[in-house]
Amino acid sequence: MKKSKAETAQTRRRILEVAAQAFKSKGIHPTGVAEIMAAAGLTHGGFYRHFASKEQLIAEACADSMGALVESAEAAAEGGEASFRKHLEEFLSPEYRDDCLGGCPLVAMGSELARADRATRQAASQGFRELIEIMAKRRRQRGATSARDDAIFTLSSMIGAVTMARIMGDVRLSAHILEVARKRLADDPRPPEKKRSRSKIKRRLTSA
C-alpha cells in the first residue's frame, strides 16, 4: 500500500489541517491521535510514518495555524486601511468568537500553549512576533511613535477579549466584551495627512 511522494505529502498536510482544527475546537489534551487520523480518513497506526510523536504534531499544527493567521493579517494589511480595520473588527466579532475550527490558536489554545513544549511555544511566539510586526509596520506608516508597543498592546488585548468572550456564559456580556474591545482598539493613530498621532497627544496629557 505504499503511496506516491505526492500523495504522502498531501496526506501529511491533511493530518496537520485536521489536527489544527481539532486542537483548536476540542483542546490539545482531549484530542487523541486516533481521532485525528480517523478525521483525516486514516487508521491510527500510520501516524508515526509522518510524525515522531503527538508533541511534534502539536508543534507543527500550531506553527501552521499561526502561519495561516499571519498570512490573513498580511493580506488584510496589504489591502489598505479599510481592509485592515475590517480585519480587526472581524477578529472581535461574535462570528469569530464562535469559529472554533478556524480561529486564532492563541485564543483557542492559550492556556494550553503556556504549558506546551519548547517547539510549540516557539511556533506560537514566532507567529505572535510576526503579527506584531505586521501591525507595527502599518502603524509606523501612519505616523505612530510607539508603533510596536501599540501593536503588542492591541494584539494581547484582542486575544484577552476573545478569550473572555468565549468563557462567558451570558451572551450579552460576551458580546459586550467584544464591543468594548472593538471600540477601544479601533482608536488608531491618526492617518499620516494629519500632523500628530493621537497616541502622542494622549501620552502628553497623561503625563501632565
Next chain:
Amino acid sequence: MKKSKAETAQTRRRILEVAAQAFKSKGIHPTGVAEIMAAAGLTHGGFYRHFASKEQLIAEACADSMGALVESAEAAAEGGEASFRKHLEEFLSPEYRDDCLGGCPLVAMGSELARADRATRQAASQGFRELIEIMAKRRRQRGATSARDDAIFTLSSMIGAVTMARIMGDVRLSAHILEVARKRLADDPRPPEKKRSRSKIKRRLTSA
C-alpha cells in the same frame, strides 16, 4: 475510619484547595483525580464521598479560585488608590506571570474554561462580573463616565497580556508585553479633586 464533621469539612476544603492549584498549574485535563487526592494526603477512592464527579470538583475549584481573586481585588480596592494601583501592577508583573499555583484562573485555564461545562463557566463568568463591578465602582468614584466599559476593557486586556506573556518563549518579549500593558492600563481616570477625568479629555480629543 469515619471522621468527625469538622474533619470532613476540612478535608473537603483541602481537596478543593489542592485541586485549584493543580488545575491552574498543570491544566484541568492533564490533572487526575488520584493525583489531587494524593496531594491532599488521601487515596483516590475517598474522592466520591466529597464530590459526585471530577466535573463537579472543577466547577467548585473554579468558583473558589475566582472567589479568592475577587476577595483580593476587593481588599486592594478598599485599601485606597495606591493599594489598588499596586494590585493592578502586581497582576502584570513577571512574578505573577510565573505564579502558576496561586494566580488568576481565567489566565491559567482560559482556553480550557471556554470548553468547560455550564457550572464551571457560570462560576468563571460570575467571578469576572464581580471583578468588573469592583473596578467599575472605584472608577465611578473617581469620575469616569464609562466606568463599567473601562473595567471590562482593562480586565480582559490584563488577562490577555498575562496569557501571552506566559506563552512567549522569549523572556524579553514576555516581560515587554507585561510592561506595555502596565503602562497603558495604569492610564486611569483622574482623581476626583481634579475637574475632569482624563478619559473624558481623551475621548473628546479622540473624536475631534
Next chain:
DNA sequence: TGTACATCAGTGAACGCGCGTTCACTGATGTAC
C-alpha cells in the same frame, strides 16, 4: 452517663476504557540493472 448500633470518611483493589506508541504485515511505488 453508659451502652448498642447505624452512619459514613477513607482504603485499596478492581472495573472498563481510551490513551500514545509499537509492530508484523501488505502491496503499490520507485529505483537499480
Next chain:
DNA sequence: TGTACATCAGTGAACGCGCGTTCACTGATGTAC
C-alpha cells in the same frame, strides 16, 4: 524499455499505562435509648 527488488505508506492488532469511577470493607463518630 522491461524486470527484479528494496522501500515504505497505511492497516489493524497489541502493548503498557493512567484515567474516572465503583465497591466491599474498616473502624471511628455520632446518635438513640
